[in-house]
Every structure is written in structure tokens, then in C-alpha cells.
Amino acid sequence: MYCNRLYANKPELAASRIDAIGYQVGHQLSERYTMERPRFTDHLDAIKFICKDFWSELFKKQIDNLKTNHRGTFVLQDNRFRWVSRMSLDPSENGDLSQENAEAAENKAVQEPNMHLHFSCGVIKGALHNLGIACAVSADPSQLPACSFVVRIKP
């Protein structure tokens, strides 16, 4: 996680690079972990695999909560996501004076952890791709140390 400061001055580029690195890793890992398994029957089956087996291999715990709208969007919540468990922000910048400041601070509070979460999103995306599911993944770290990942499966 420390490593990702490389493209500090080019946030967009950095995000896509970190995402790509995560993607490679997720792809390879899910290949390894599914070698001995029968193929998944549907999307939910594959997502459940990510929540249970895949997450357990990586973090020794499962995803705590899985929600879906039954139209291809899944929300995976880890109540204590290890990679952000030590992440904490400047207390003086939160709950600040004016409305505008508070908004700016909130923006920052979401953006900074987000940069570090591109890796995790890439991992999930890569893992699902390897199972034949094309999707987009985004993260919501606004409730640290909990973190939600939103998986939108491409039709």
C-alpha cells in the first residue's frame, strides 16, 4: 500500500495504474483459488465465492454484508476492512466552520482513501473477470474502518 505514491502528481493516471495492478493480482489469485472448483452457475454464485472463499483467503474473514438489487448491482460490505484499518484523517479538517469548508473537507475525506482503494477495486474486478464476469467496481470508504464495494455487472 505504501508503494502507490509513485504518480502523486497525476491522480487520474495513478488511479488507472493502481487499478491495473490490482486487476492483474485479482485475476491471478482467482485463477489459483478456483482451480479445483466446478464452474459457477450464475452471477450470484460467483459473487458469493468472492465474499466467502476469496475474501477469507486474503483477509482471513468473510465479507460481512451482501446486498443486491437483482439487476446486476451488488454491494459488498466489510465492517473492518484490513487495508484501511489504520487509515485516519485530520480531525481539524472535519466538522469545520463554514458550509463550504465542510464540503471541501468531506470531498477530501473521500478522495484520499479512494486513491488507496483503487487497488482493492482492481483486485475484485480482476477476480470476477477471470470468472467470466465483466463489471465495474467502486469503493465507498466514508464509514471507516468499514468499507463497501459496489459491483456493477455489465450486461
Place this chain on the structure above:
Amino acid sequence: MPPVGPRSGDAIFANVERVNAELFTLTYGAIVRQLLTDLEEVEEVNKQLDQMGYNIGIRLIDEFLAKSNVSRCVDFKETAEVIAKVGFKMFLGVTASVTNWDADGTCCSIVLEDNPLVDFVELPDTCQGLYYCNILSGVVRGALEMVSMKTEISWIRDMLRGDDAFELQVKLLKQIPEEYPYKDDE
């Protein structure tokens, strides 16, 4: 209160929560591959890996010191030993040895026979000149700089280039004392 001696690397390694080894190795591989794609020049990749290692090393040193109970790093010889024996064990789970001291005790080699970074790795011919594990030299350099030792580090042996071990040469350039940071008339 009796002084508490340094803890062994094995003891610390057994106690800390570890990251999945495959995840670690594959992530490092993916980073190197991404850098190769982005930067094209192998030399540039070596440099970036070293810089990333340095950034890690300057943070890692405090974790190393806090967990190992090492209370002083003034003597270069002792420090090199403790980094190799405790540090490598603690963070990589492998033991390194220190050899090839020069006559005045300012240059030595850290030898690794086993290295989790290179599991599953085979370098293609196009990567000639790449020091795949160059992040390690950066980590050691950064960590030593935080304990006042300015060093120069180079690879002597590399298993990915057909050698029988990994060997890092660590050369002490100078030790930097702590200066009083304020001017008197401030």
C-alpha cells in the same frame, strides 16, 4: 528494571499477523510489470523500485525498532547483523546472513538464499538489466538512513540472473550526527 534484550526475528515473525504470501508476491510482480510497461527503460524501473523501497524503508524502520526492542544502532557492524538476522526474518520471513566484511568494517554483504519476492518469477530476455528485487536495496538504504547511516547499496549476485543466491553489498559512506536544528538568535 532489567534491560529487555532484543527479540529474535522468529519470535516477532510468529507473532505478527501476516499478509497472504501469494497476494504479496503477485502484487509485487504486478507492480514491476506495470512499471516495465509504463517506463519502458529498464534502468528507470530499477530506479523507481529503489525509490519505492526507500519510501517503505523510512517507515519500516520504526516498526522494526518498536517490535524488536533494539535500543541502539550506532555501530555499523552490529546494525548490519541485526537488520539481516531480525529485520529480514520479521518482514520477509527469511533469514539473511552478513559476510564479506572489508578490512575497515565499512562494507559488507547481505546474502539471501531464499526470497519470497521471486516465487513464480522468471525473467524474459527482454528484461536484461532489470534488478527485479531492487525494492529491497531501497528498503535497506532508507531504513539505515533513518538510523543515521548513509549507505550505497548494489547487487552482487541475483538468482534471477543465474546466481546461487541474492547478495546485496552495503557500503557505509558516513554517519550523520544529530544537529541542533534551531539557530541561536531565533
Place this chain on the structure above:
Amino acid sequence: MQFFGGTEISPSLPASTASGNNGHMMYVFNRNGVCLLYREWNRPLHTLNQQQDHKLMFGLLFSLKSLTAKMDPTTPDKANLGVPQLPGQGCSFHSFRTNTYKLTFMESPSGIKIILVTHPRTGDLRESLKYIYNLYVEYVVKNPLYTPGTPIRCELFNTTLDQYVRSIS
């Protein structure tokens, strides 16, 4: 291997005997004399502005260390008074006590200095400072949003620290 954080803090929590609220204030300096953290819990009197206060504290430690090393009767070759030392070089002090407060000090070989000022009757706090150093590692060094060498602004660290210092007896 645990680059990705999430470890238990060691050494384990030093045992405390009586109830706390003995902490007055705490400073953390790095090897360059930057005050990374100043935290106060009970300090009725401020005589200096904050910057002068930090500078004075750092100066006190710097001179006192130099002095204690110079006075060491067991080591033959010593540098002259005031000559800069390497962190951890020579002997050093770990605490002093006045009639109104006690100051406990520790320095890591990486030059991180932790100073805790407490009630004069508090016991040996060396293990407590080591524990605080471990907190610093877990919550500051491992916070990916923290840039090394800059003042610490981590909510998680502050709350954990406050909670711990309150328990010191």
C-alpha cells in the same frame, strides 16, 4: 510478512495500578527537531507561545543528553560538550522529577523522541513510552495518508493515545 498492517500492538499493555488522569502533556519530535505532535491534557499555565515552547523543550533534551553523556564516569572517550551525537550514542537520561511534575523521555535509534510530562508521583514510565512508540507505529506510520516527517494529524492515533494516557498511574 505484513506490509499491509493490521497487527497487534506489542509489547502488551503495561499493567496500571491506580486510576489515572496523571498526564499533563506530551511531545513527539523527529530526528530533525520537527515537533510531530504536541498534546496536552492538563496544563493550566502557558507562559510561551507554542513554537517557543517546542523549541525550549527540544533544546532542553538536546543539552541534557549532551551533558549526561559528558558526565558519564564509565566511558573513556567522549565528545566535547555540545558536539552533536548520533541518536542512541553515549548514555542518556530517561526521566527527571521536580516538585511539581515528572518528565519521562525516550529516544528511538531512528531519532523519534517521546516526552511525557506527568504528575510527580507517577512511577516508572519507560514501558509506557515504549507502548506509545508502538501506538505511533501502528496508527501513524501505518496510516497510508500520513506523510513521514510532517506534523501528525490522525484522529485514530489521538483517540487511542488519549485513552491510554488517561490510564497511566
